[in-house]
Amino acid sequence: DAGVIQSPRHEVTEMGQEVTLRCKPISGHNSLFWYRQTMMRGLELLIYFNNNVPIDDSGMPEDRFSAKMPNASFSTLKIQPSEPRDSAVYFCASSSATGANYNEQFFGPGTRLTVL
Amino acid sequence: AQRVTQPEKLLSVFKGAPVELKCNYSYSGSPELFWYVQYSRQRLQLLLRHISRESIKGFTADLNKGETSFHLKKPFAQEEDSAMYYCALSGQGGSEKLVFGKGTKLTVNP
Numbered sequence: 001d002a003g004v005i006q007s008p009r010h011e012v013t014e015m016g017q018e019v020t021l022r023c024k025p026i027s028g029h030n031s032l033f034w035y036r037q038t039m040m041r042g043l044e045l046l047i048y049f050n051n052n053v054p055i056d057d058s059g060m061p062e063d064r065f066s067a068k069m070p071n072a073s074f075s076t077l078k079i080q081p082s083e084p085r086d087s088a089v090y091f092c093a094s095s096s097a098t099g100a101n102y103n104e105q106f107f108g109p110g111t112r113l114t115v116l
Numbered sequence: 117a118q119r120v121t122q123p124e125k126l127l128s129v130f131k132g133a134p135v136e137l138k139c140n141y142s143y144s145g146s147p148e149l150f151w152y153v154q155y156s157r158q159r160l161q162l163l164l165r166h167i168s169r170e171s172i173k174g175f176t177a178d179l180n181k182g183e184t185s186f187h188l189k190k191p192f193a194q195e196e197d198s199a200m201y202y203c204a205l206s207g208q209g210g211s212e213k214l215v216f217g218k219g220t221k222l223t224v225n226p
Contacts (some may be wrong), residue, residue, distance in 0.1 A: 093160075
């Protein structure tokens, strides 16, 4: 398994543009998490899904952010419109509630977003 | 409310010296505690979790419920231990949500 896959790895865009980040979790994992990492705030949970259903989106900063998980193998995080303060590294992680590694979150490589 | 505090943003030690990365938590029930590590240019990965009681890469961490701490220790630091370390907490009952501390950047000098 290639692990959690995220795309793009880097994204540079201009303020006001729409940004879509993509994530493919590890096959068989039933939970998916979106995090944002900044120097000032560290690693913040934005939203997480369980069996494709959003469970907790209290970390989503504002209405400009939205996330979907149309099926077990794909999720998107969308920012519309983007602002310079959204510049950060966005991580996706997945986990399984069963097995030897239960609740261990496996992280993707992250998407470094720069909004000019 | 669940909270994880890592009081040191930066920690610098010399190779061969003992190292301790501090982590304190706030949680009303019985939490599960984790340490994640992020080496330069690599993805975040699990280092250890308290229920497994394992020593990974020479690191150990003991959950102290009285002091609500889960400090990470290693008796002899190596240069390859230089990384960002995050303490994280998961609630009781198999809650999958993790609350992370802000992280400690460890630098091991030669």
